[in-house]
Amino acid sequence: MQEATYLILTALAAGSQHGYGIIVDVSEISGGRVRLRAGTLYAALDRLREDGLIAVDREEIVDNRLRRYYRLTPEGEKRLADEAARLHANAMAAMRRLKPGLATGMA
Amino acid sequence: MSEQASLERRYRRLLAWYPRSFRRKNEEEILAVLLACAQEGQQRPGLAASADMIKGALQVWLRPAPGQPHSVRIAIRLVCAGAVAQLATMIMIVATAGRVRSAIARGYPGLAAAQHDVKTMLVVHYAGAALGVVLCLVATYALMRGRDWARIVVAADFGWITLNMLYTTLQGGAVYAPADMVAGTVEWLLFLPACVLLFTATSGRFYQPEPRGVTAWQGTFGTM
Numbered sequence: 001m002q003e004a005t006y007l008i009l010t011a012l013a014a015g016s017q018h019g020y021g022i023i024v025d026v027s028e029i030s031g032g033r034v035r036l037r038a039g040t041l042y043a044a045l046d047r048l049r050e051d052g053l054i055a056v057d058r059e060e061i062v063d064n065r066l067r068r069y070y071r072l073t074p075e076g077e078k079r080l081a082d083e084a085a086r087l088h089a090n091a092m093a094a095m096r097r098l099k100p101g102l103a104t105g106m107a
Numbered sequence: 108m109s110e111q112a113s114l115e116r117r118y119r120r121l122l123a124w125y126p127r128s129f130r131r132k133n134e135e136e137i138l139a140v141l142l143a144c145a146q147e148g149q150q151r152p153g154l155a156a157s158a159d160m161i162k163g164a165l166q167v168w169l170r171p172a173p174g175q176p177h178s179v180r181i182a183i184r185l186v187c188a189g190a191v192a193q194l195a196t197m198i199m200i201v202a203t204a205g206r207v208r209s210a211i212a213r214g215y216p217g218l219a220a221a222q223h224d225v226k227t228m229l230v231v232h233y234a235g236a237a238l239g240v241v242l243c244l245v246a247t248y249a250l251m252r253g254r255d256w257a258r259i260v261v262a263a264d265f266g267w268i269t270l271n272m273l274y275t276t277l278q279g280g281a282v283y284a285p286a287d288m289v290a291g292t293v294e295w296l297l298f299l300p301a302c303v304l305l306f307t308a309t310s311g312r313f314y315q316p317e318p319r320g321v322t323a324w325q326g327t328f329g330t331m
Contacts, residue, residue, distance in 0.1 A: 039163025065139035
């Protein structure tokens with residue numbers, strides 16, 4: 001799973017969000033390292049919808065502009081959990097092999 | 108015209124790069140996000156935002172159709188590589204044209220007709236290679252979108268490459284145009300497995316899905 005996809009799914013794990021909210025949340029989750037832009041975000045959202053990992057939760061009109069909220073589907077939750085477990089296992093393996101002092105410093 | 112209206116118009120121009128079906132679903136929403144991300148008084152889309160929009164458009168255009176089997180994915184990569192090989196062949200023909208001409212002139216001194224034939228042959232090869240590149244790119248896109256006719260195009264292209272290789276070999280191409288022969292062989296070796304993969308039973312199901320809820324007689328005579 002690509003990092004942008006993983007972060008978008010993570011942003012939606014706590015509850016439904018609209019496009020701009022996802023951009024802000026992804027930036028926070030990644031500590032400001034990943035700054036999604038609209039082109040990348042909507043290409044990813046459209047693909048995730050097609051794959052059944054997210055769905056439209058509701059739509060609102062705010063200041064005459066469409067605001068669409070997205071949520072994780074059960075399939076999306078499972079994929080995110082699997083990916084998080086895989087990344088966690090990899091990170092743990094790396095930590096076990098690092099020198100004890102260095103691993104503690106990174107934790 | 109206000110600053111925001113001017114910015115919106117320019118963003119809409121960028122959104123025109125996306126497929127129509129995607130725009131119908133997402134245009135207003137993307138526009139809202141783009142305008143929310145814009146800075147106070149901004150009138151033009153930034154370079155990074157514009158590049159990201161075009162990248163996003165390419166991602167949407169080139170996205171594989173849902174349910175694409177592994178065999179089709181590999182075949183598409185091979186056809187893509189075939190397009191690159193055809194481009195390389197075209198460059199090779201252009202680059203080695205002079206050498207081919209002099210090799211033939213040495214082999215057949217004073218044969219003006221042979222020189223004329225070679226010139227004609229080279230023009231046919233340039234056109235054929237250029238057409239091949241375009242066909243490969245069109246076929247790649249259509250194969251990704253699950254269009255059945257694209258398989259026929261790839262098979263026809265493979266047939267053309269095979270005939271061309273046979274003809275060039277019979278004409279002694281290995282002697283007077285070895286570089287072109289190598290490029291042609293690479294193309295042939297890419298298209299052969301691509302064709303085999305595109306016509307497997309799994310790929311066939313992707314390109315000709317079973318009609319849902321249509322009975323045999325409806326399939327034969329159509330629906331009222």
